[in-house]
Amino acid sequence: MKTSPPPLSSLPQLSRRAFALGCASAVLTACTTTTSSTTALTSPAPPASSVPATSTLQRPVRIGLALGGGAARGFAHIGVIKALEARNLTVDLLSGTSAGSVIAALSASGMSGIAINKLALTMDEASISDWAMPFRTRGFLQGVALQNYLNKTLDNRPIEKMAKPLGIVATDLKTGQPILFQRGNTGIAVRASCSVPSIFEPVKIGGHEYVDGGLVSPVPAAFARKMGADFVIAVDISARPETGLTQSSFDVLMQTFTIMGQTIKAYELDKYADFVIRPNLAAMSGSDFGQRNAAILAGEEAVAKIWPELQRQMAAKGATV
Numbered sequence: 001m002k003t004s005p006p007p008l009s010s011l012p013q014l015s016r017r018a019f020a021l022g023c024a025s026a027v028l029t030a031c032t033t034t035t036s037s038t039t040a041l042t043s044p045a046p047p048a049s050s051v052p053a054t055s056t057l058q059r060p061v062r063i064g065l066a067l068g069g070g071a072a073r074g075f076a077h078i079g080v081i082k083a084l085e086a087r088n089l090t091v092d093l094l095s096g097t098s099a100g101s102v103i104a105a106l107s108a109s110g111m112s113g114i115a116i117n118k119l120a121l122t123m124d125e126a127s128i129s130d131w132a133m134p135f136r137t138r139g140f141l142q143g144v145a146l147q148n149y150l151n152k153t154l155d156n157r158p159i160e161k162m163a164k165p166l167g168i169v170a171t172d173l174k175t176g177q178p179i180l181f182q183r184g185n186t187g188i189a190v191r192a193s194c195s196v197p198s199i200f201e202p203v204k205i206g207g208h209e210y211v212d213g214g215l216v217s218p219v220p221a222a223f224a225r226k227m228g229a230d231f232v233i234a235v236d237i238s239a240r241p242e243t244g245l246t247q248s249s250f251d252v253l254m255q256t257f258t259i260m261g262q263t264i265k266a267y268e269l270d271k272y273a274d275f276v277i278r279p280n281l282a283a284m285s286g287s288d289f290g291q292r293n294a295a296i297l298a299g300e301e302a303v304a305k306i307w308p309e310l311q312r313q314m315a316a317k318g319a320t321v
Contacts, residue, residue, distance in 0.1 A: 061319035062092040064229025065107075066273065067100030068219030068265075069212065070237035071196075071254055071286030072295070074099025076279040078120055079299020080235050082113030087307060089321050093165035093227050095180075095220040097213040100235070101168045101193040102150065105186055109154050110163035117296060119153070125289055139201035143191040151187035159186050167227050168193050169213035169220045173202050178216040180223050198253065214238075214257060218265040221272035231317050233310070234273035235299075237281060238265065254286040274317065275310055277302050 065084075067077045077100055084091065096104030106116045130145035159166050160183045168181040170192040181189035184205075192203035192210035202209040217223065221234040238258055269276055279302040284291050303310075311321060 061230045064093045064224030064232045065091045066221040066224040066234040067096045069098025069214035072289045073237040075292045075295035076299035077103040079296040083300045083303030085113045095167040095224040097169045097220045101190045108162040108164045108166035143200045147187035147191040169217045170210040171215045173209040218261040225272045231274045234276045250287045
């Protein structure tokens with residue numbers, strides 16, 4: 001049976017003094033213990049060698065490919081894609097303007113560069129040409145044939161269902177502002193992006209009319225960046241032939257667009273492109289669809305020429321091949 005200690009008043013004077021000293025000692029001991037515990041919690045961590053390493057996983061560098069406009073010169077994009085794939089460079093997303101939007105859509109669908117090459121060489125130009133009615137004065141071609149051809153080739157997959165993120169650039173005819181299509185009917189978006197004013201009729205989508213994206217974004221590097229690319233490879237095919245070939249009214253029109261877009265293109269590439277590939281297409285005009293193979297080869301040769309420098313710049317951004 002436990003017994004209670006006698007009251008302090010019954011203890012001798014010395015005992016009471018000893019008891020007080022004992023209490024003070026206990027309080028000091030408690031304070032010392034608390035201070036030591038706090039110090040232990042905030043003391044420097046032991047050497048790294050004695051603690052398991054903890055590192056945050058870094059997100060892989062996303063590579064974007066921006067394909068510019070240039071009518072028949074757009075076949076060079078196929079050569080660029082073939083050459084990049086042959087060197088095991090994987091593109092994560094694609095943006096395209098005008099002719100570049102056609103190749104971007106095919107590549108984003110999962111088609112290889114070799115498959116696109118075969119498709120391009122066997123394509124009948126008449127299958128994507130549809131003349132507008134004579135009384136229509138807003139364009140010689142409707143563009144519906146191109147729309148249907150592309151949708152059929154892609155099994156009617158909408159933009160958001162592609163194997164890789166795809167952005168298609170067009171120009172709002174009323175406001176003059178660029179629009180980036182990332183959802184919806186792939187064929188009609190590409191048709192809008194390719195609708196060269198006066199050649200193709202404007203394309204109506206959701207109450208707005210759209211024309212060629214090259215008017216506002218000749219090489220859509222800014223849009224590849226907007227889509228999430230960390231490293232943007234831009235392919236510029238818009239440079240005119242050195243001899244200034246303007247053999248047809250179409251060439252004159254394309255030359256006019258090129259002149260108008262020079263400042264816009266220079267600004268966009270300088271600000272948003274990490275690397276620019278420029279195939280040598282000096283001997284080819286925008287209306288020369290008979291030079292498909294030569295354009296494809298020019299794209300392949302362009303990649304072979306710049307490959308070491310592209311690798312170096314990609315490595316500097318943390319991207320590896």
